[in-house]
Amino acid sequence: MHRRLIHKSYQCPAWLEYLFVHLGVIVGLAGPVGMIKTHDMRDWAQRQQYCHDYFGHQQPMWKDFFWQIFCDIKLTYPPTFNIETCVTQNNAYRCMEKTWMLQQLPLALLLFWLGGMPWVVWGICVRVSISIIGHWLIGCFAHNHGQRNWHVNHAHIQGYNVPFAALLTMGESYHNNHHAFPGSANFALEKGQLDVGWLVLKKMETLGLVWDLVLPKHLPKRDELQRINL
Template sequence: MWTETAAPVAGRPLVPLSVGRVRFDVFKSLWLWAMLLPGLVFGLPAVTPALLAASLGMAFLTLCLGHSVGLHRGVIHRAYEAGPVVRGALLYLFVLTGLGGPLSWARLHAVRDYWQNQEDCPPYFAYRHPVWRDFVWNLHLRFEPADDRALARLPPGLLEDRWLRFLEWTWPLHVLALAAVTFAVGGPGAVAVFVCARTAVGILGHWFVGYAAHVWGEQRHVIPGSTESGTNVWLLGVLSFGEGFHNNHHAFASSARMGMRAEELDLGWLSLRGLEACGLVHSLQAWDRPPVKDRQAHQATPGASG
């Protein structure tokens, strides 16, 4: 259920009606708090070294390999190639993050990229507001576009992919199934830590890195004609598997490598190099590698990132 909101910012609507509408997303809001509150109330007292280690390992598998490597770099930006089994497995790991459906994320990413690379970017997609407001907008509202022009930024056929469509419709069930298995093995405390707290930290962490990496930090690259060029926040870049080096990503959107300096530790890139060494992925595109032939034309242009 969505409830429309039209709260203006400095006299401007969040988005013009010609661009789309912003609505309060009841399910999105409830999902966050249904994970956060049990994680805090029941998870903190139940934490053990073994359970914490298992949760951190699962966070790496889902957030690094699933979200950053699988969905963001692999599917949305096509910064490398992988067979259907590897690709499908990485996308399933993304679903287990509890962040949402892969197609919803791909659509929003395309729309956000499109408008952030315009000079007349609506307030909803531009980071010209305080962090508390972004907390409400990003984690409780949902954008409904007025047209599909921004979807041209996605690889052809992505929205018709059967595996992605299946995961889009069923993603909460997979998280709940993981919770059921965890309950059977470790009881309610394990669910509160391994599923609820981990999911809530993933949602909040992704949101905060996204905000910080557009507002604070270093900006070495400026994209001409764009409202947003992102920033690099070293600590968050390391902790978010490279995603916090967001100014680098804006400038080299088709690069699977987001860290550019020796100190910019990009665990997502290192993971991809490991997968490449095992023969599981190939044709890695990177800012410091020769261009890969036959790459999608729209992915070869800097500044196609959000």
């Protein structure tokens, strides 16, 4: 969902994109428009010469946890984001945005039918809680600890690769690579790195389900990008 909806790093049929976005929505963070706005706001803030600690996960973990899970930040002069009309005017995404919390209900009913309330508690309540806390935890590590092979000049916040979480996050924890080449469909850019999400996309490419996968070599050169730790 992240690589398609936000970064357009590959092409696929509309039905497959809707499926991926729906699976992203039921993680429990937001609807499709809400996820784009949150992502773009954080990305914009981190690329400034000064970034508020909220966007950069720069406070102690207990405080950052409280901020990220229970709080929101309101800017006096927020930036304006022009989300593509292919999203804002798309009836499927408009429906997902309006009903994103309610989209847990079909799965909850299925789980209740299969196993009663214990399945609902584990399959909805516990799953969403773990997903949201896990999303924060990986974000906290990926902006503070790990490996770096690239530095984005003039950006206040840098990304870090977190190898121990690579399998769990399907490659999304290679955040230094992602900061360097956000439009790449492959996050595993160094020897020994494993991006399961990329492997899935490559397999789907052989089946004709996705195409035009973007790699760093396809992206415009960034003058502010500097190679380090050679």
